[in-house]
Amino acid sequence: xxxxxxxxxxxxxxxxxxxxxxxxxxxxxxxxxxxxxxxxxxxxxxxxxxxxxxxxxxxxxxxxxxxxxxxxxxxxxxxxxxxxxxxxxxxxxxxxxxxxxxxxxxxxxxxxxxxxxxxxx
Amino acid sequence: xxxxxxxxxxxxxxxxxxxxxxxxxxxxxxxxxxxxxxxxxxxxxxxxxxxxxxxxxxxxxxxxxxxxxxxxxxxxxxxxxxxxxxxxxxxxxxxxxxxxxxxxxxx
Numbered sequence: 001x002x003x004x005x006x007x008x009x010x011x012x013x014x015x016x017x018x019x020x021x022x023x024x025x026x027x028x029x030x031x032x033x034x035x036x037x038x039x040x041x042x043x044x045x046x047x048x049x050x051x052x053x054x055x056x057x058x059x060x061x062x063x064x065x066x067x068x069x070x071x072x073x074x075x076x077x078x079x080x081x082x083x084x085x086x087x088x089x090x091x092x093x094x095x096x097x098x099x100x101x102x103x104x105x106x107x108x109x110x111x112x113x114x115x116x117x118x119x120x121x
Numbered sequence: 122x123x124x125x126x127x128x129x130x131x132x133x134x135x136x137x138x139x140x141x142x143x144x145x146x147x148x149x150x151x152x153x154x155x156x157x158x159x160x161x162x163x164x165x166x167x168x169x170x171x172x173x174x175x176x177x178x179x180x181x182x183x184x185x186x187x188x189x190x191x192x193x194x195x196x197x198x199x200x201x202x203x204x205x206x207x208x209x210x211x212x213x214x215x216x217x218x219x220x221x222x223x224x225x226x227x228x
Contacts, residue, residue, distance in 0.1 A: 107155035
């Protein structure tokens with residue numbers, strides 16, 4: 001199970017930190033991801049982080065502004081979002097890539113319920 | 122970046138109909154495509170991965186096919202609970218990209 005929190009209303013240029021609490025699986029053995037969906041729009045992958053936190057990937061539109069991180073002690077995933085723009089307004093989903101004992105494929109199951117981020121003055 | 126183009130963008134159909142949704146990739150992605158179903162205000166749910174492998178628990182009326190650049194999702198006999206939006210996603214390379222979605226509505 002994945003449960004996101006931390007969304008809300010923030011002004012342009014502001015910051016927000018999203019959290020995702022993972023349970024029911026061995027968090028340390030999975031890559032983890034954030035995916036977003038703007039209002040009435042499609043899905044957009046945002047970021048991935050490897051099991052040990054040393055490999056991180058981002059969509060170009062958030063590079064330099066967003067930072068993905070994780071904490072194995074608390075089975076938590078984070079997304080620090082800085083310098084937010086109106087176009088970052090979306091529901092943000094925490095999602096788990098599909099991993100076996102030997103490799104990971106970056107399609108997602110399960111997903112959290114999402115947390116709404118609204119960037120507006 | 123790999124562009125994923127779905128067609129149609131929307132579709133009206135009746136219960137019992139056979140429906141096919143197409144996804145075209147802008148370059149060869151082998152079989153690295155997944156299909157999701159999303160209902161309003163809910164998170165997406167995976168249906169088919171690796172182009173044609175049915176996810177556990179998904180009804181057998183859903184099937185997928187294709188490789189390279191052209192992929193299809195077929196629902197053999199629409200049920201009331203199948204009316205939703207469907208997305209394809211490629212996981213061949215970064216950035217991971219989704220199709221724009223196909224909204225399946227009741228006729």
